[in-house]
Amino acid sequence: MTQRDPTMSTFDKLQARFDPQAAQGMNDIFQFHFSDAEDHYLKVHDGELEICVGEHEDPSVSLSLSTETLKGVMSGEINGMTAFMTGKLKASGNVMLATKLTSLFPTD
DSSP states (O other): OOOOOHHHHHHHHHHHHOOTTTTTTOEEEEEEEESSSOOEEEEEETTEEEEEESOOSSOSEEEEEOHHHHHHHHHTSSOHHHHHHTTSOEEEESHHHHTTHHHHSOOO
16 A cells, blocks of 8 residues: 655645746746655746656755645645744745745635
């Protein structure tokens, strides 16, 4: 019996919610370091999204969190700034770029 990677359904949902218009002109790498799953990164390039497993050598921003925190932030159940202030989310690099995630992946 194999255990399903908890990040896969989360990233499948993000792929479906991706707003290419919000990503026009962007060329950024969002690195995710998960405490409870394999690392992933998102390549956002001029309206296109590629989701990759592993670690990018030069990400624009790196985020360290659990898959549950990512789900909560992306669904709007957890405020990203609150997660950051309480230590559930750690960020390095272009931290302001992380604030664009909710516009890249709108809930509606």
